[in-house]
Amino acid sequence: MRAADRERLILDEAIRFFAERGFEGQTRELAKRMGIAHSAIYRHFPSKEALIERVYQEVYLSRWSQDWGPLIRDRSQPLQARLTGFYLDYVTRVFEYNWVRIFVFSGMKSFGIAGRYLDLVRREIIEPAAIELRHELELPDNRTCPLGGRETEMFWGLHGRIFYLAIRKFIYETPVPSDLEQTVRDAIQLFLDGARLALPRLLQDREPDRAS
DSSP states (O other), X not given: OOHHHHHHHHHHHHHHHHHHHOTTSOHHHHHHHHTSOHHHHHHHOSSHHHHHHHHHHHHTGGGOOTTHHHHHHOTTSOHHHHHHHXXXXXXXXXXXXXXXXXXXXXXXXXXXXXXXXXXXXXXXXXXXXXXXXXXXXXXXXXXXXXXXXXXXXXXXXXXXXXXXXXXXXXXXOOOOOSOHHHHHHHHHHHHHHHHHHHHHHHHHHTHHHHHO
């Protein structure tokens, strides 16, 4: 087997292994499962951390669409259409056994996968969406009034609401709605109905802070 093919084989099996066992699973156990020498893994990946980094790149970065950030910022469409387009594509790409389980396991260990990925979500989706909601409601922009924690937390709530469907399916193994598209559309509609009422009041509450 060519070196590149063996490396690919190890990576694919590592993704399945960590999704099933978590990051406490040992590379020695992975090698035994594959029927190869333990040293064969380290010929391709110098450490367990290096293998986990490749898992991150393969499972998370390869599924991140470079179109998502520009979509959220595209003011030629209503924000509801942009959020709906993003989340429907997001569900299609990430609602997958290995993705969800590795994400959850990584949050309980110190490898940083969950934190790095959520930072990407914050920069490319959460904060831009909060800015776009202000623009749509003709409220002060973030240069006049910087985004606050309560404001971005509203969008994290929407994100968590949708991602929790994947948690229910792949972690708790409980039923989820058969029509995920409609569930996503409903979540976005309900969120925006509430946010359009809440955000002006939230910014009014911050007026004394800006004056001071």
